[in-house]
Amino acid sequence: MHYRQKHLLAIEGLHPPEIGQLLDLAENYVLLNRSGKTQRDLLRGRTLINLFFEDSTRTRTSFELAGKRLGADVLNMSVSTSSVNKGETLLDTAATLNAMHCDLLVVRHGQSGAPNLLAQKVDAAVINAGDGTHEHPTQALLDALTIRRRKGRLEGLTVAICGDVAHSRVARSNIHLLNTMGSRVRVIGPPTLIPAEVAELGVEVFHDMAAGLAEADIVMMLRLQRERMTRGLVPSAREYFRFFGLDAEKFALARPDALVMHPGPMNRGVEIDSAVADDPERSLIREQVEMGVAVRMAVLDTLARSGRNA
Numbered sequence: 001m002h003y004r005q006k007h008l009l010a011i012e013g014l015h016p017p018e019i020g021q022l023l024d025l026a027e028n029y030v031l032l033n034r035s036g037k038t039q040r041d042l043l044r045g046r047t048l049i050n051l052f053f054e055d056s057t058r059t060r061t062s063f064e065l066a067g068k069r070l071g072a073d074v075l076n077m078s079v080s081t082s083s084v085n086k087g088e089t090l091l092d093t094a095a096t097l098n099a100m101h102c103d104l105l106v107v108r109h110g111q112s113g114a115p116n117l118l119a120q121k122v123d124a125a126v127i128n129a130g131d132g133t134h135e136h137p138t139q140a141l142l143d144a145l146t147i148r149r150r151k152g153r154l155e156g157l158t159v160a161i162c163g164d165v166a167h168s169r170v171a172r173s174n175i176h177l178l179n180t181m182g183s184r185v186r187v188i189g190p191p192t193l194i195p196a197e198v199a200e201l202g203v204e205v206f207h208d209m210a211a212g213l214a215e216a217d218i219v220m221m222l223r224l225q226r227e228r229m230t231r232g233l234v235p236s237a238r239e240y241f242r243f244f245g246l247d248a249e250k251f252a253l254a255r256p257d258a259l260v261m262h263p264g265p266m267n268r269g270v271e272i273d274s275a276v277a278d279d280p281e282r283s284l285i286r287e288q289v290e291m292g293v294a295v296r297m298a299v300l301d302t303l304a305r306s307g308r309n310a
């Protein structure tokens with residue numbers, strides 16, 4: 001057992017054996033899921049609460065499915081119907097949840113750092129399901145699992161992360177994970193969407209798709225996150241697509257065996273063309289969703305065990 005932490009709040013700070021252990025365990029869950037079997041004894045009697053302060057389709061449902069396949073009692077707290085709308089603070093919510101003796105708390109929040117704050121206040125193991133522009137650790141794990149299964153390794157691969165890096169917790173978690181596991185990471189996007197501090201994370205920065213995509217093994221596209229933009233950072237969707245949207249022509253600049261990924265939800269025709277997104281040979285987008293369930297099962301399993309040993 002390498003992973004001995006109580007929570008999963010970020011990828012930053014994890015060591016290769018911890019990441020490797022989660023990915024190896026997730027491989028087993030891919031096989032289990034494909035066989036149609038479940039393992040309902042593992043989390044029997046445990047309670048998992050999905051606490052989502054921001055919209056989500058894939059992440060929330062895959063945590064729900066993961067919890068149920070391992071036998072946990074799963075509750076989805078949707079914020080629109082909770083007291084949060086009546087002005088209850090995050091810490092009051094935490095105290096309420098704590099009184100309910102929940103074992104695993106999955107949190108998505110618009111503020112960076114909210115899951116860390118909750119982790120200090122509740123007894124449950126806290127899993128960050130995306131906080132502001134900070135991190136989204138299970139997304140990076142599922143992306144890594146998807147890449148590793150297709151390419152056989154992470155080490156030595158060139159991964160180009162393209163688009164709205166500034167607002168992307170997916171990009172930040174992926175940069176930390178891929179750097180830790182020995183990939184070469186590039187980010188590509190307009191200067192307005194690539195913050196200066198990203199270069200300090202040990203990535204190569206490109207503002208031109210042609211230069212950045214050359215020799216890439218993996219092309220990871222990001223959604224243009226207009227809801228997080230406080231001012232106009234891109235001229236128009238059409239112009240953005242022309243320079244930074246991935247179509248067949250730009251994709252041809254990467255390695256011939258390059259594969260494309262996107263965390264979803266996609267803005268088709270803005271950051272990615274449908275012909276590329278739906279290419280059965282070279283798009284991993286559907287596989288990413290499948291890997292998401294397996295990775296979340298591995299994370300719940302691991303945290304439940306480290307909690308028991310504590």
Ligand code: NCD
Pocket residue numbers: 058059130136139169170222223225263264265
């Ligand atoms: C991402 C997120 O919420 O950070 N989506 C996801 O979890 N699959 C990316 C996004 O919203 O663009």
